[in-house]
Amino acid sequence: MPFIMILYYIICVYLISMVVWNFIREKKNPEYFFHYLLVLIPLILRVLRVK
Amino acid sequence: MSREWMIKIVLIVLLAAGTTLAGIQLFRQRHFDVPMVAGPGVTRTAKLSDYSPGLKGTMADTTVFFLEGNEEGGKALIMANTHSNEPASLLAALIFLENAVVEKGTLIIIPQFNNSGGRNTRPGDGYPLYFEIPTDWGSKKFRLGNRDASPLDQWPDPDVYIHYPDKQLLSFIDVRNTNRTWPGRADGPLMEQVTFGAMEIMRQENVDIAFDIHGAETMFPVTNCIVAPEKSARMATMASLTVKAREGFDNHVEPSPSGFRGLSHREIGDYSDTLPFLLEAPIPFLDQPTGPKTEKFLLDGKDPFLLKLAKAKMLFVPYDESGWPMDKRVGQHCSVVLEIMRQYSRKKPERAIEVSHVPRYAQVVQNGTGSYYHDPSKADPDKVFLN
Numbered sequence: 001m002p003f004i005m006i007l008y009y010i011i012c013v014y015l016i017s018m019v020v021w022n023f024i025r026e027k028k029n030p031e032y033f034f035h036y037l038l039v040l041i042p043l044i045l046r047v048l049r050v051k
Numbered sequence: 052m053s054r055e056w057m058i059k060i061v062l063i064v065l066l067a068a069g070t071t072l073a074g075i076q077l078f079r080q081r082h083f084d085v086p087m088v089a090g091p092g093v094t095r096t097a098k099l100s101d102y103s104p105g106l107k108g109t110m111a112d113t114t115v116f117f118l119e120g121n122e123e124g125g126k127a128l129i130m131a132n133t134h135s136n137e138p139a140s141l142l143a144a145l146i147f148l149e150n151a152v153v154e155k156g157t158l159i160i161i162p163q164f165n166n167s168g169g170r171n172t173r174p175g176d177g178y179p180l181y182f183e184i185p186t187d188w189g190s191k192k193f194r195l196g197n198r199d200a201s202p203l204d205q206w207p208d209p210d211v212y213i214h215y216p217d218k219q220l221l222s223f224i225d226v227r228n229t230n231r232t233w234p235g236r237a238d239g240p241l242m243e244q245v246t247f248g249a250m251e252i253m254r255q256e257n258v259d260i261a262f263d264i265h266g267a268e269t270m271f272p273v274t275n276c277i278v279a280p281e282k283s284a285r286m287a288t289m290a291s292l293t294v295k296a297r298e299g300f301d302n303h304v305e306p307s308p309s310g311f312r313g314l315s316h317r318e319i320g321d322y323s324d325t326l327p328f329l330l331e332a333p334i335p336f337l338d339q340p341t342g343p344k345t346e347k348f349l350l351d352g353k354d355p356f357l358l359k360l361a362k363a364k365m366l367f368v369p370y371d372e373s374g375w376p377m378d379k380r381v382g383q384h385c386s387v388v389l390e391i392m393r394q395y396s397r398k399k400p401e402r403a404i405e406v407s408h409v410p411r412y413a414q415v416v417q418n419g420t421g422s423y424y425h426d427p428s429k430a431d432p433d434k435v436f437l438n
Contacts, residue, residue: 008207023059030058037066050074051081051203 012047016040080180081110081170081201084437085193086427087162090149091408092118096436099161102255103237103248110204111241113166114438115252116148117159118406124156125259125402127392128325130249131162133229133315135169135196137266138349139332139377142184142193143384144264146423147409155396156404159252163438164263165229165245167204169196179346184377186421188429195349199227205241215239217312225313230263230329233318246315253325259402260286260326260395262388263315266334266380269357269366273305277387278329280307280320286398287328290390298386298412300379301368302330326395330387332380333368350377382415 023036052060089096097115100107131144144162151158163169172178172195183190202208205227212226213219215236225231226240235247253261260283267274279287287304294302307316307329319327335352336344342354352375361370368375389409396403410423427435 004207027055030062033059033062034066037062041066041070045070051078 009047012043016043016047019043076180077172080172080194081203083181083192083194085163085191087114087145087436087438088149088425088427088430089116089434089436090118090151090425092151092153092158092406093148093434094119099245099248099252102251103235103244105237105244106241106248109167109241110170111165111167111200111245113161113163114436115159115161116436117157118148118151118153119157120153120155120405122155122405125395125399125404126157126159126256127395127404128159128249128253128256128258128261129161129264129388130164130262130315131160131264132166132169132196133164133263134198134265135163135165135171135194136173136178136198136337137264137334138182138193138195139266139334139380139384140264140330142377142381142420143388146381146385146415146420147388147406149425150408150410150423151406152408154405154407156402157256158404158406159256159258161249164249165196165200165242166438167200167241168198168227168229169194171197171199171201171203173197177344179344179349182346182349184350184421184424185419186424186426188426191421191424195346199224200229200242200245202227214312215243219312221313230265230315231313233313233315234322246318250319250323253319253323258323258325259399259404260328260391261315261319262391263319263327263329264384264388265329265331266337267331268338269333269335269368269370269375270338270340270360272367274331274333275301275368275383276303276305276331277391278305278307278314278316278331280309280316280327282320283316283326283328286326286391286394289394290387293390293394294383294386294412300383300386300412302383302387328391330384332383333375334380335370335375352376352380376416378416378420379412381420382410382412385409385415386412 131140212221235243277287316329
Protein backbone atom coordinates (compact mmCIF):
# COMPACT_ATOMS: atom_id res chain seq x y z
CA MET A 1 0.00 0.00 0.00
CA PRO A 2 1.43 3.44 -0.91
CA PHE A 3 2.38 5.74 1.95
CA ILE A 4 -0.29 8.27 0.95
CA MET A 5 -3.01 5.60 1.33
CA ILE A 6 -1.79 4.72 4.83
CA LEU A 7 -2.08 8.41 5.69
CA TYR A 8 -5.61 8.50 4.27
CA TYR A 9 -6.70 5.58 6.43
CA ILE A 10 -5.11 7.10 9.54
CA ILE A 11 -6.92 10.40 8.84
CA CYS A 12 -10.19 8.51 8.31
CA VAL A 13 -9.87 6.63 11.61
CA TYR A 14 -9.03 9.88 13.39
CA LEU A 15 -12.10 11.61 11.89
CA ILE A 16 -14.34 8.66 12.78
CA SER A 17 -13.19 8.78 16.38
CA MET A 18 -13.86 12.53 16.54
CA VAL A 19 -17.33 12.24 15.00
CA VAL A 20 -18.28 9.29 17.23
CA TRP A 21 -17.02 11.18 20.27
CA ASN A 22 -19.18 14.18 19.31
CA PHE A 23 -22.16 11.92 18.59
CA ILE A 24 -21.91 10.46 22.10
CA ARG A 25 -21.42 13.86 23.73
CA GLU A 26 -24.32 15.50 21.90
CA LYS A 27 -27.28 15.40 24.27
CA LYS A 28 -30.08 17.55 22.92
CA ASN A 29 -30.34 18.18 19.20
CA PRO A 30 -31.62 15.15 17.18
CA GLU A 31 -30.67 17.02 13.99
CA TYR A 32 -27.02 16.92 15.10
CA PHE A 33 -27.31 13.19 15.90
CA PHE A 34 -28.40 12.66 12.29
CA HIS A 35 -25.69 14.88 10.82
CA TYR A 36 -22.92 13.11 12.74
CA LEU A 37 -24.15 9.72 11.49
CA LEU A 38 -24.43 10.99 7.94
CA VAL A 39 -20.84 12.22 7.98
CA LEU A 40 -19.72 8.88 9.38
CA ILE A 41 -21.01 6.81 6.44
CA PRO A 42 -18.30 7.49 3.82
CA LEU A 43 -15.55 7.39 6.43
CA ILE A 44 -16.62 3.99 7.75
CA LEU A 45 -17.03 2.58 4.23
CA ARG A 46 -13.53 3.79 3.37
CA VAL A 47 -11.90 2.28 6.45
CA LEU A 48 -13.76 -1.03 6.03
CA ARG A 49 -12.85 -0.92 2.31
CA VAL A 50 -16.43 -1.73 1.31
CA LYS A 51 -16.72 -1.68 -2.48
CA MET B 52 -32.62 3.83 28.43
CA SER B 53 -32.74 7.59 28.11
CA ARG B 54 -34.83 9.29 25.40
CA GLU B 55 -31.63 10.69 23.89
CA TRP B 56 -30.16 7.22 23.34
CA MET B 57 -33.42 5.83 22.01
CA ILE B 58 -33.38 8.52 19.29
CA LYS B 59 -29.72 7.83 18.59
CA ILE B 60 -30.26 4.09 18.22
CA VAL B 61 -33.30 4.54 15.96
CA LEU B 62 -31.26 6.90 13.75
CA ILE B 63 -28.33 4.45 13.63
CA VAL B 64 -30.66 1.63 12.56
CA LEU B 65 -32.40 3.77 9.94
CA LEU B 66 -29.14 5.01 8.44
CA ALA B 67 -27.60 1.53 8.45
CA ALA B 68 -30.69 0.17 6.65
CA GLY B 69 -30.67 3.01 4.11
CA THR B 70 -26.95 2.64 3.47
CA THR B 71 -27.26 -1.13 3.06
CA LEU B 72 -30.19 -0.87 0.63
CA ALA B 73 -28.44 1.79 -1.44
CA GLY B 74 -25.17 -0.18 -1.29
CA ILE B 75 -26.87 -3.31 -2.62
CA GLN B 76 -28.28 -1.36 -5.58
CA LEU B 77 -24.91 0.18 -6.37
CA PHE B 78 -23.15 -3.19 -5.95
CA ARG B 79 -25.58 -4.82 -8.39
CA GLN B 80 -25.13 -2.04 -10.94
CA ARG B 81 -21.33 -2.27 -10.67
CA HIS B 82 -21.44 -6.02 -11.33
CA PHE B 83 -24.18 -6.00 -13.98
CA ASP B 84 -22.76 -7.18 -17.30
CA VAL B 85 -24.14 -6.15 -20.66
CA PRO B 86 -24.25 -9.04 -23.18
CA MET B 87 -22.79 -8.10 -26.54
CA VAL B 88 -23.32 -10.39 -29.52
CA ALA B 89 -20.29 -10.51 -31.79
CA GLY B 90 -21.56 -10.10 -35.33
CA PRO B 91 -20.48 -11.84 -38.54
CA GLY B 92 -17.49 -9.52 -38.95
CA VAL B 93 -15.77 -10.33 -35.65
CA THR B 94 -12.72 -12.51 -36.24
CA ARG B 95 -10.95 -12.33 -32.87
CA THR B 96 -10.98 -10.60 -29.50
CA ALA B 97 -8.35 -9.40 -27.08
CA LYS B 98 -8.28 -7.61 -23.77
CA LEU B 99 -6.98 -4.08 -23.29
CA SER B 100 -4.62 -5.58 -20.69
CA ASP B 101 -2.87 -7.44 -23.54
CA TYR B 102 -1.58 -4.01 -24.53
CA SER B 103 -1.33 -2.46 -21.06
CA PRO B 104 -0.51 -5.30 -18.63
CA GLY B 105 -1.19 -3.25 -15.50
CA LEU B 106 -4.92 -3.45 -16.25
CA LYS B 107 -5.07 -7.22 -15.86
CA GLY B 108 -7.47 -8.25 -13.10
CA THR B 109 -8.84 -4.72 -12.61
CA MET B 110 -12.29 -3.31 -13.40
CA ALA B 111 -10.61 -1.08 -15.96
CA ASP B 112 -9.80 -4.00 -18.24
CA THR B 113 -12.14 -4.34 -21.19
CA THR B 114 -12.75 -6.39 -24.34
CA VAL B 115 -11.30 -5.36 -27.69
CA PHE B 116 -12.98 -6.75 -30.83
CA PHE B 117 -11.21 -7.19 -34.18
CA LEU B 118 -13.20 -7.32 -37.42
CA GLU B 119 -10.71 -8.30 -40.12
CA GLY B 120 -11.55 -8.25 -43.81
CA ASN B 121 -10.42 -10.82 -46.34
CA GLU B 122 -8.48 -8.19 -48.21
CA GLU B 123 -5.52 -6.24 -46.77
CA GLY B 124 -6.17 -2.57 -46.20
CA GLY B 125 -6.14 0.13 -43.56
CA LYS B 126 -7.23 -0.06 -39.93
CA ALA B 127 -9.78 1.95 -37.98
CA LEU B 128 -10.34 1.99 -34.23
CA ILE B 129 -13.68 2.89 -32.62
CA MET B 130 -13.69 3.73 -28.91
CA ALA B 131 -17.01 4.22 -27.14
CA ASN B 132 -18.01 4.93 -23.54
CA THR B 133 -14.92 7.01 -22.90
CA HIS B 134 -17.50 8.90 -20.87
CA SER B 135 -20.03 6.31 -19.81
CA ASN B 136 -22.81 8.84 -19.22
CA GLU B 137 -22.85 9.57 -22.97
CA PRO B 138 -24.42 6.27 -24.06
CA ALA B 139 -25.14 7.03 -27.74
CA SER B 140 -21.46 6.18 -28.24
CA LEU B 141 -21.85 2.66 -26.84
CA LEU B 142 -25.08 2.10 -28.74
CA ALA B 143 -23.46 3.14 -32.04
CA ALA B 144 -20.38 0.99 -31.37
CA LEU B 145 -22.64 -2.01 -30.69
CA ILE B 146 -24.41 -1.50 -34.03
CA PHE B 147 -20.99 -1.80 -35.69
CA LEU B 148 -19.99 -4.75 -33.51
CA GLU B 149 -23.19 -6.75 -34.05
CA ASN B 150 -23.70 -6.01 -37.77
CA ALA B 151 -20.60 -4.81 -39.59
CA VAL B 152 -18.98 -6.94 -42.25
CA VAL B 153 -15.49 -5.80 -43.21
CA GLU B 154 -14.57 -6.41 -46.83
CA LYS B 155 -11.22 -4.66 -46.80
CA GLY B 156 -8.95 -3.63 -43.95
CA THR B 157 -9.62 -4.03 -40.23
CA LEU B 158 -12.04 -2.46 -37.80
CA ILE B 159 -11.12 -2.56 -34.11
CA ILE B 160 -13.88 -1.78 -31.59
CA ILE B 161 -13.62 -1.08 -27.87
CA PRO B 162 -17.30 -0.65 -26.91
CA GLN B 163 -16.71 0.07 -23.21
CA PHE B 164 -13.44 1.94 -23.20
CA ASN B 165 -13.69 3.30 -19.65
CA ASN B 166 -15.07 0.11 -18.14
CA SER B 167 -14.63 1.39 -14.60
CA GLY B 168 -16.60 4.56 -15.44
CA GLY B 169 -19.35 2.37 -16.85
CA ARG B 170 -19.69 0.75 -13.42
CA ASN B 171 -19.93 4.07 -11.61
CA THR B 172 -22.80 6.53 -11.24
CA ARG B 173 -23.38 10.17 -10.33
CA PRO B 174 -25.67 10.04 -7.29
CA GLY B 175 -25.50 13.82 -6.75
CA ASP B 176 -27.24 14.27 -10.10
CA GLY B 177 -29.78 11.51 -9.43
CA TYR B 178 -28.84 9.45 -12.47
CA PRO B 179 -30.85 6.31 -13.16
CA LEU B 180 -28.60 3.27 -12.75
CA TYR B 181 -29.82 1.61 -15.95
CA PHE B 182 -31.58 2.35 -19.20
CA GLU B 183 -33.31 0.07 -21.67
CA ILE B 184 -33.46 0.15 -25.45
CA PRO B 185 -36.51 -1.47 -27.08
CA THR B 186 -35.63 -4.19 -29.59
CA ASP B 187 -37.56 -6.61 -31.80
CA TRP B 188 -37.12 -9.34 -29.15
CA GLY B 189 -37.75 -7.36 -25.94
CA SER B 190 -35.55 -4.71 -24.44
CA LYS B 191 -31.81 -4.56 -23.97
CA LYS B 192 -30.65 -3.29 -20.59
CA PHE B 193 -27.54 -1.17 -20.12
CA ARG B 194 -25.78 0.35 -17.14
CA LEU B 195 -25.71 4.14 -17.14
CA GLY B 196 -22.22 5.00 -15.96
CA ASN B 197 -20.44 8.20 -15.14
CA ARG B 198 -17.96 10.51 -16.85
CA ASP B 199 -15.14 9.41 -14.57
CA ALA B 200 -13.76 6.08 -13.45
CA SER B 201 -15.04 4.77 -10.16
CA PRO B 202 -13.05 5.90 -7.11
CA LEU B 203 -13.29 2.25 -6.05
CA ASP B 204 -10.83 1.47 -8.82
CA GLN B 205 -8.59 4.52 -8.73
CA TRP B 206 -8.02 6.33 -5.47
CA PRO B 207 -6.93 8.72 -4.03
CA ASP B 208 -7.36 11.71 -6.34
CA PRO B 209 -4.52 14.22 -6.26
CA ASP B 210 -5.18 17.88 -5.33
CA VAL B 211 -4.21 18.79 -8.90
CA TYR B 212 -3.80 16.36 -11.77
CA ILE B 213 -0.41 16.91 -13.41
CA HIS B 214 -0.82 15.67 -16.95
CA TYR B 215 1.79 13.26 -18.28
CA PRO B 216 4.01 14.04 -20.14
CA ASP B 217 3.21 17.75 -20.65
CA LYS B 218 2.95 18.60 -16.94
CA GLN B 219 -0.08 20.82 -17.57
CA LEU B 220 -2.11 21.34 -14.40
CA LEU B 221 -5.63 19.93 -14.75
CA SER B 222 -8.56 19.55 -12.38
CA PHE B 223 -8.07 16.80 -9.75
CA ILE B 224 -11.11 14.88 -11.05
CA ASP B 225 -9.54 14.56 -14.51
CA VAL B 226 -7.11 11.96 -13.22
CA ARG B 227 -10.09 9.59 -13.57
CA ASN B 228 -11.29 11.02 -16.90
CA THR B 229 -10.12 8.97 -19.88
CA ASN B 230 -10.43 12.00 -22.10
CA ARG B 231 -7.77 13.86 -20.11
CA THR B 232 -5.25 11.09 -19.48
CA TRP B 233 -4.00 10.63 -23.06
CA PRO B 234 -1.43 9.49 -24.14
CA GLY B 235 -1.02 7.69 -20.84
CA ARG B 236 1.80 5.56 -19.50
CA ALA B 237 2.24 1.93 -18.52
CA ASP B 238 2.91 2.64 -14.85
CA GLY B 239 0.73 5.72 -14.30
CA PRO B 240 -2.64 6.00 -12.55
CA LEU B 241 -5.13 3.37 -13.75
CA MET B 242 -6.84 5.63 -16.32
CA GLU B 243 -3.47 6.57 -17.82
CA GLN B 244 -2.90 2.83 -18.22
CA VAL B 245 -6.25 2.59 -20.06
CA THR B 246 -5.33 5.29 -22.58
CA PHE B 247 -1.80 3.85 -22.82
CA GLY B 248 -3.38 0.51 -23.83
CA ALA B 249 -5.29 2.21 -26.65
CA MET B 250 -2.15 4.06 -27.77
CA GLU B 251 -0.32 0.72 -27.87
CA ILE B 252 -3.09 -0.78 -30.03
CA MET B 253 -2.73 2.14 -32.44
CA ARG B 254 1.07 1.90 -32.51
CA GLN B 255 1.38 -1.90 -32.66
CA GLU B 256 -1.49 -2.46 -35.11
CA ASN B 257 -0.63 0.57 -37.29
CA VAL B 258 -4.10 2.02 -36.96
CA ASP B 259 -4.83 4.65 -39.62
CA ILE B 260 -7.84 6.42 -38.12
CA ALA B 261 -9.32 6.46 -34.62
CA PHE B 262 -12.78 7.53 -33.47
CA ASP B 263 -13.48 8.55 -29.91
CA ILE B 264 -17.28 8.84 -29.67
CA HIS B 265 -18.93 11.20 -27.18
CA GLY B 266 -21.97 13.32 -26.41
CA ALA B 267 -22.07 16.93 -25.24
CA GLU B 268 -24.53 19.33 -23.64
CA THR B 269 -26.71 21.49 -25.87
CA MET B 270 -25.48 24.55 -23.92
CA PHE B 271 -21.83 23.68 -24.60
CA PRO B 272 -20.35 25.15 -27.80
CA VAL B 273 -18.37 22.01 -28.68
CA THR B 274 -21.41 19.89 -29.46
CA ASN B 275 -22.88 18.27 -32.56
CA CYS B 276 -19.45 18.30 -34.19
CA ILE B 277 -16.29 16.47 -35.19
CA VAL B 278 -13.26 17.63 -33.20
CA ALA B 279 -10.12 17.18 -35.25
CA PRO B 280 -6.49 18.28 -35.02
CA GLU B 281 -4.74 19.90 -37.99
CA LYS B 282 -3.81 16.60 -39.63
CA SER B 283 -7.39 15.25 -39.53
CA ALA B 284 -9.16 18.54 -40.27
CA ARG B 285 -9.45 18.20 -44.04
CA MET B 286 -11.02 14.75 -43.82
CA ALA B 287 -13.36 15.85 -41.04
CA THR B 288 -14.47 18.83 -43.12
CA MET B 289 -15.18 16.65 -46.15
CA ALA B 290 -17.20 14.26 -43.99
CA SER B 291 -19.09 17.12 -42.37
CA LEU B 292 -20.02 18.64 -45.73
CA THR B 293 -21.00 15.26 -47.17
CA VAL B 294 -23.35 14.21 -44.36
CA LYS B 295 -24.96 17.65 -44.49
CA ALA B 296 -25.51 17.44 -48.26
CA ARG B 297 -26.46 13.77 -48.54
CA GLU B 298 -28.10 12.98 -45.22
CA GLY B 299 -29.36 16.36 -44.10
CA PHE B 300 -27.91 16.71 -40.61
CA ASP B 301 -25.40 19.21 -39.24
CA ASN B 302 -22.11 18.08 -37.75
CA HIS B 303 -19.63 20.93 -37.97
CA VAL B 304 -15.86 20.71 -37.45
CA GLU B 305 -14.13 22.08 -34.35
CA PRO B 306 -10.34 22.45 -34.25
CA SER B 307 -8.53 20.51 -31.54
CA PRO B 308 -6.81 23.09 -29.29
CA SER B 309 -3.06 22.50 -29.12
CA GLY B 310 -2.72 24.12 -25.68
CA PHE B 311 -5.22 21.90 -23.87
CA ARG B 312 -3.56 18.58 -23.11
CA GLY B 313 -4.75 15.09 -22.38
CA LEU B 314 -7.58 14.94 -24.93
CA SER B 315 -7.78 12.05 -27.37
CA HIS B 316 -8.13 14.30 -30.44
CA ARG B 317 -4.90 16.06 -29.47
CA GLU B 318 -2.62 13.40 -28.00
CA ILE B 319 -3.41 10.51 -30.38
CA GLY B 320 -2.34 12.69 -33.28
CA ASP B 321 0.75 13.98 -31.49
CA TYR B 322 1.98 10.62 -30.16
CA SER B 323 1.17 8.27 -33.04
CA ASP B 324 0.70 8.23 -36.81
CA THR B 325 -3.05 7.68 -36.37
CA LEU B 326 -5.52 10.36 -37.46
CA PRO B 327 -7.90 11.04 -34.53
CA PHE B 328 -11.52 12.19 -34.71
CA LEU B 329 -13.69 12.91 -31.70
CA LEU B 330 -17.40 12.82 -32.46
CA GLU B 331 -19.93 14.77 -30.41
CA ALA B 332 -23.71 14.44 -30.59
CA PRO B 333 -25.99 16.59 -28.41
CA ILE B 334 -27.20 14.97 -25.19
CA PRO B 335 -29.68 17.21 -23.34
CA PHE B 336 -29.55 14.86 -20.34
CA LEU B 337 -26.12 16.29 -19.46
CA ASP B 338 -27.28 19.92 -19.43
CA GLN B 339 -27.66 21.36 -15.94
CA PRO B 340 -30.81 23.55 -16.02
CA THR B 341 -33.17 20.66 -16.72
CA GLY B 342 -35.90 18.70 -14.99
CA PRO B 343 -35.22 15.34 -13.30
CA LYS B 344 -32.59 13.10 -14.88
CA THR B 345 -34.91 10.25 -15.80
CA GLU B 346 -34.43 7.33 -18.17
CA LYS B 347 -37.12 8.82 -20.43
CA PHE B 348 -35.26 12.13 -20.64
CA LEU B 349 -32.02 10.27 -21.40
CA LEU B 350 -33.71 8.55 -24.33
CA ASP B 351 -35.94 11.27 -25.81
CA GLY B 352 -33.95 14.37 -24.86
CA LYS B 353 -37.15 16.35 -24.23
CA ASP B 354 -37.05 19.00 -21.52
CA PRO B 355 -39.29 22.07 -20.98
CA PHE B 356 -36.49 24.16 -19.47
CA LEU B 357 -34.20 23.57 -22.42
CA LEU B 358 -37.09 24.44 -24.70
CA LYS B 359 -37.37 27.83 -23.01
CA LEU B 360 -33.63 28.34 -23.35
CA ALA B 361 -33.82 27.38 -27.02
CA LYS B 362 -36.48 30.05 -27.55
CA ALA B 363 -34.12 32.53 -25.88
CA LYS B 364 -31.40 31.37 -28.34
CA MET B 365 -29.13 30.12 -25.58
CA LEU B 366 -28.47 26.65 -26.99
CA PHE B 367 -25.82 25.73 -29.54
CA VAL B 368 -28.05 23.28 -31.44
CA PRO B 369 -31.55 23.50 -32.89
CA TYR B 370 -34.04 22.35 -30.24
CA ASP B 371 -37.82 22.02 -30.35
CA GLU B 372 -40.64 19.92 -28.87
CA SER B 373 -39.21 16.78 -30.48
CA GLY B 374 -36.09 16.97 -28.23
CA TRP B 375 -32.98 15.06 -29.31
CA PRO B 376 -34.00 11.38 -29.45
CA MET B 377 -31.36 8.73 -28.89
CA ASP B 378 -31.91 7.22 -32.36
CA LYS B 379 -30.99 10.55 -33.95
CA ARG B 380 -27.74 10.75 -31.96
CA VAL B 381 -26.82 7.12 -32.62
CA GLY B 382 -27.63 7.50 -36.31
CA GLN B 383 -25.41 10.56 -36.58
CA HIS B 384 -22.49 8.68 -35.05
CA CYS B 385 -22.95 5.74 -37.43
CA SER B 386 -23.07 7.99 -40.49
CA VAL B 387 -20.12 10.18 -39.50
CA VAL B 388 -17.90 7.16 -38.74
CA LEU B 389 -18.84 5.54 -42.07
CA GLU B 390 -18.32 8.80 -43.95
CA ILE B 391 -14.87 9.48 -42.48
CA MET B 392 -13.82 5.91 -43.32
CA ARG B 393 -15.10 6.46 -46.86
CA GLN B 394 -13.20 9.74 -47.19
CA TYR B 395 -10.02 8.09 -45.90
CA SER B 396 -10.43 5.14 -48.28
CA ARG B 397 -10.84 7.52 -51.22
CA LYS B 398 -7.69 9.39 -50.28
CA LYS B 399 -5.58 6.28 -49.58
CA PRO B 400 -6.99 3.41 -51.67
CA GLU B 401 -4.13 1.09 -50.66
CA ARG B 402 -5.15 1.58 -47.00
CA ALA B 403 -8.91 1.52 -47.62
CA ILE B 404 -11.32 0.30 -44.94
CA GLU B 405 -14.51 -1.02 -46.50
CA VAL B 406 -17.37 -1.83 -44.15
CA SER B 407 -20.91 -2.89 -45.04
CA HIS B 408 -24.17 -3.83 -43.25
CA VAL B 409 -23.99 -0.81 -40.94
CA PRO B 410 -27.07 1.46 -41.10
CA ARG B 411 -26.79 5.17 -41.72
CA TYR B 412 -28.60 8.06 -40.02
CA ALA B 413 -31.96 7.80 -41.81
CA GLN B 414 -32.18 4.04 -41.30
CA VAL B 415 -31.40 4.23 -37.56
CA VAL B 416 -33.97 7.01 -37.09
CA GLN B 417 -36.58 5.07 -39.07
CA ASN B 418 -36.00 1.57 -37.66
CA GLY B 419 -34.78 2.42 -34.16
CA THR B 420 -31.42 1.63 -32.60
CA GLY B 421 -32.69 -1.55 -30.96
CA SER B 422 -33.65 -3.13 -34.26
CA TYR B 423 -29.93 -3.65 -34.98
CA TYR B 424 -29.23 -5.67 -31.82
CA HIS B 425 -29.36 -9.45 -31.69
CA ASP B 426 -30.99 -11.51 -28.97
CA PRO B 427 -28.13 -12.88 -26.81
CA SER B 428 -30.33 -15.74 -25.57
CA LYS B 429 -30.69 -17.04 -29.12
CA ALA B 430 -27.14 -16.33 -30.28
CA ASP B 431 -24.30 -18.85 -30.35
CA PRO B 432 -22.93 -18.71 -26.74
CA ASP B 433 -19.39 -18.43 -28.11
CA LYS B 434 -20.42 -15.17 -29.76
CA VAL B 435 -21.85 -13.58 -26.61
CA PHE B 436 -19.46 -11.43 -24.61
CA LEU B 437 -20.32 -10.04 -21.20
CA ASN B 438 -18.74 -6.73 -20.30
